[in-house]
Amino acid sequence: MNHAPRVGRVRAEMERRGIDVLLLSVGPDLPYLTGYEAMPLERLTMLVLPARGDARLVVPQLEAPRVDRGEDLFEVVPWAETDDPVDRVVGLLGGGSANPVVAIGDHTWARFVLALQAELPHAQWRRAHEVTSPVRVVKDADEIAALQAAASAVDAVAAEMRERPFAGRREIDVHRELVDRMLEHGHQRANFAIVAAAANAASPHHEPGERVIAQGDVVLCDFGGTMDGYCSDITRMFHVGPPPAEVRDAYELLEAAQEAGVRAATIGAPCSAVDAAARDVIGAGGHGEHFVHRTGHGIGTEAHEDPYMVAGNEDAIVAGHAFSVEPGIYLTGRFGMRLEDIVVATTAGPRRLNAAPRDLAVVG
Amino acid sequence: MNHAPRVGRVRAEMERRGIDVLLLSVGPDLPYLTGYEAMPLERLTMLVLPARGDARLVVPQLEAPRVDRGEDLFEVVPWAETDDPVDRVVGLLGGGSANPVVAIGDHTWARFVLALQAELPHAQWRRAHEVTSPVRVVKDADEIAALQAAASAVDAVAAEMRERPFAGRREIDVHRELVDRMLEHGHQRANFAIVAAAANAASPHHEPGERVIAQGDVVLCDFGGTMDGYCSDITRMFHVGPPPAEVRDAYELLEAAQEAGVRAATIGAPCSAVDAAARDVIGAGGHGEHFVHRTGHGIGTEAHEDPYMVAGNEDAIVAGHAFSVEPGIYLTGRFGMRLEDIVVATTAGPRRLNAAPRDLAVVG
Numbered sequence: 001m002n003h004a005p006r007v008g009r010v011r012a013e014m015e016r017r018g019i020d021v022l023l024l025s026v027g028p029d030l031p032y033l034t035g036y037e038a039m040p041l042e043r044l045t046m047l048v049l050p051a052r053g054d055a056r057l058v059v060p061q062l063e064a065p066r067v068d069r070g071e072d073l074f075e076v077v078p079w080a081e082t083d084d085p086v087d088r089v090v091g092l093l094g095g096g097s098a099n100p101v102v103a104i105g106d107h108t109w110a111r112f113v114l115a116l117q118a119e120l121p122h123a124q125w126r127r128a129h130e131v132t133s134p135v136r137v138v139k140d141a142d143e144i145a146a147l148q149a150a151a152s153a154v155d156a157v158a159a160e161m162r163e164r165p166f167a168g169r170r171e172i173d174v175h176r177e178l179v180d181r182m183l184e185h186g187h188q189r190a191n192f193a194i195v196a197a198a199a200n201a202a203s204p205h206h207e208p209g210e211r212v213i214a215q216g217d218v219v220l221c222d223f224g225g226t227m228d229g230y231c232s233d234i235t236r237m238f239h240v241g242p243p244p245a246e247v248r249d250a251y252e253l254l255e256a257a258q259e260a261g262v263r264a265a266t267i268g269a270p271c272s273a274v275d276a277a278a279r280d281v282i283g284a285g286g287h288g289e290h291f292v293h294r295t296g297h298g299i300g301t302e303a304h305e306d307p308y309m310v311a312g313n314e315d316a317i318v319a320g321h322a323f324s325v326e327p328g329i330y331l332t333g334r335f336g337m338r339l340e341d342i343v344v345a346t347t348a349g350p351r352r353l354n355a356a357p358r359d360l361a362v363v364g
Numbered sequence: 365m366n367h368a369p370r371v372g373r374v375r376a377e378m379e380r381r382g383i384d385v386l387l388l389s390v391g392p393d394l395p396y397l398t399g400y401e402a403m404p405l406e407r408l409t410m411l412v413l414p415a416r417g418d419a420r421l422v423v424p425q426l427e428a429p430r431v432d433r434g435e436d437l438f439e440v441v442p443w444a445e446t447d448d449p450v451d452r453v454v455g456l457l458g459g460g461s462a463n464p465v466v467a468i469g470d471h472t473w474a475r476f477v478l479a480l481q482a483e484l485p486h487a488q489w490r491r492a493h494e495v496t497s498p499v500r501v502v503k504d505a506d507e508i509a510a511l512q513a514a515a516s517a518v519d520a521v522a523a524e525m526r527e528r529p530f531a532g533r534r535e536i537d538v539h540r541e542l543v544d545r546m547l548e549h550g551h552q553r554a555n556f557a558i559v560a561a562a563a564n565a566a567s568p569h570h571e572p573g574e575r576v577i578a579q580g581d582v583v584l585c586d587f588g589g590t591m592d593g594y595c596s597d598i599t600r601m602f603h604v605g606p607p608p609a610e611v612r613d614a615y616e617l618l619e620a621a622q623e624a625g626v627r628a629a630t631i632g633a634p635c636s637a638v639d640a641a642a643r644d645v646i647g648a649g650g651h652g653e654h655f656v657h658r659t660g661h662g663i664g665t666e667a668h669e670d671p672y673m674v675a676g677n678e679d680a681i682v683a684g685h686a687f688s689v690e691p692g693i694y695l696t697g698r699f700g701m702r703l704e705d706i707v708v709a710t711t712a713g714p715r716r717l718n719a720a721p722r723d724l725a726v727v728g
Contacts, residue, residue, distance in 0.1 A: 039569065042661075042668050062657045065567035065696075081658045082675050108474040111491050127475050176547065183540065203429035205403065293426045294445045297406075304406050311446050332429070 013131035014051040020100040022049040027107025028302040029132045044085035048092045086115040103128045137306045138320040150232035151353035153185040158236045158356035171195040171208035178223045187225035194222040201336035231303045235340035251360045257281035258339045261325040265350035271313040278327040296324040321345040377495035378415040384464040386413040391471025392666040393496045408449035412456045450479040467492045501670045502684040514596035515717035517549040522600045522720035535559040535572035551589035558586040565700035595667045599704035615724045621645035622703045625689040629714040635677040642691040660688040685709040
């Protein structure tokens with residue numbers, strides 16, 4: 001991956017928006033721009049990227065050996081255990097305006113934001129999102145290939161699960177299996193693996209637990225991870241034994257809603273149209289009140305990023321947008337279901353990256 | 365775990381320090397105080413805890429079913445997909461001062477800090493650390509038992525690794541094994557597992573990679589996770605085949621330094637004394653310049669927390685402090701080593717929680 005063009009595009013956004021310096025710490029912007037990921041620890045790592053002039057990476061001395069200087073994107077400024085890293089960052093801003101406009105990485109820890117604000121009382125503070133999101137949101141061919149590879153890996157896991165036993169195992173056991181299989185299929189990191197049986201599936205972000213999966217249970221599996229820097233995210237539904245009519249009917253509606261959402265993802269349409277298309281189908285089927293979340297989120301180096309497929313987001317879809325389409329139906333105390341694929345907007349129409357079978361898999 | 369007394373102690377700190385309201389999102393403070401952990405996502409979860417009056421948890425509607433209301437510590441305020449959660453938080457502050465003193469969780473994402481600051485331009489912003497750290501830093505008997513259980517679990521893993529083959533395997537393979545074994549031994553989460561062979565071990569935070577471990581390599585394994593809410597962290601050293609004299613000698617020095625650090629951890633001594641004790645031994649052995657990091661960090665619900673065993677920290681050790689003692693010797697381009705146990709300060713003297721053999725294990 002050649003990072004220099006990305007840095008150039010972000011700098012152009014900084015010029016356009018009057019931002020003097022970008023400060024990046026933990027979170028996806030730093031690896032997106034440089035290939036280096038800050039450790040989420042109390043020792044501060046921070047890239048100081050001025051709109052013009054040299055970039056510096058302030059990094060704990062003991063992590064400096066991890067930094068790959070190969071692309072020569074920044075100078076490394078290591079700090080020792082008894083130094084104050086915030087002083088080092090502030091010192092690197094010294095040459096510019098006394099009232100700098102500073103954009104700071106969205107995930108930067110509050111403790112460092114407050115410490116920087118105390119040292120720079122006249123600075124204006126803005127979100128890095130302003131200058132990184134417009135660049136990150138449009139995926140190029142290499143990025144789409146990376147998202148495709150990650151999607152194919154979780155497709156393989158989803159397909160394998162159709163042949164696996166569910167009854168008698170705890171949710172947490174299936175969770176562990178999903179994590180292991182994602183790693184086996186080339187992911188470096190499993191980010192999440194929701195396994196929710198029966199009534200637990202009515203909680204969209206259920207935490208897998210001790211519940212033993214039983215005959216007659218619907219089981220929701222929503223899992224994803226990171227492979228070569230890009231994220232996967234898929235939801236498939238399983239049923240232990242033949243599903244009753246009510247579940248079959250709801251699932252048929254869900255499939256139609258997901259298909260409608262995908263088809264609505266055409267270039268020039270507002271992001272909200274994808275949400276509306278899926279929601280209309282579920283509403284017409286009488287389950288409108290049971291679809292309690294947005295239809296999708298962007299995906300790239302971050303599991304959830306722009307663009308969001310949600311009511312009120314009137315941003316137009318452009319070629320290279322990558323996002324989930326994942327409507328759900330949740331009946332509190334009874335059961336729930338969700339169906340999710342990653343979709344890329346192309347000039348030839350919406351393209352699903354996931355190809356695993358989408359039917360309600362009957363398992364043992 | 366009964367959380368109400370913790371909330372009471374934090375509120376007493378808030379009164380003492382003139383803090384009107386505490387805002388907690390992602391990070392360890394929220395689960396420490398309530399048992400509920402915020403998901404690290406773009407949808408804001410935030411506890412609004414005034415010094416006096418009722419606490420509220422602002423939570424995404426789709427995560428509300430995950431919230432256990434059992435202890436009745438707060439009211440749940442769910443927000444729907446098209447609501448603005450920052451407005452909800454600000455609305456809950458409405459009754460108080462126009463210039464509130466707000467303490468915000470140390471790990472809160474910058475994007476939410478900036479959004480809150482924009483809505484509350486006259487507030488004073490402080491770190492939650494001010495009021496949570498004095499409470500969290502002293503572990504009670506239940507917490508020490510939890511840390512002991514987590515330590516014993518990684519002790520078992522460390523002991524098992526002495527019987528395992530290393531030669532011919534990649535660092536990443538041993539990393540995977542450590543993760544699996546931590547989970548098998550009862551951890552819910554593996555937080556890290558550094559495996560660094562030969563010259564890689566000279567980089568204290570080396571990322572395990574494709575390097576194949578070979579005869580004659582020293583191998584550093586530093587791993588830890590979370591078990592029932594409390595963290596483990598241990599470092600043990602392995603050598604593939606008999607170690608040469610230089611490695612043996614350095615390791616002997618390291619063991620003596622670690623022992624000196626542990627013995628210095630007596631009640632009333634400054635935290636810096638633990639660092640100095642370990643550093644003096646390594647310095648006297650001629651490796652002072654090769655010990656490039658502090659000697660230790662506190663541990664509890666967070667892997668690194670107060671108190672830090674570092675030069676300059678003159679805070680006195682008190683009974684119930686729990687922390688690592690982990691000196692290291694790093695010879696760039698050649699090899700490195702570290703030895704780490706978790707120690708609790710007690711009225712009967714320092715007590716190691718880890719009991720796995722501390723010698724340089726010779727493996728195949």
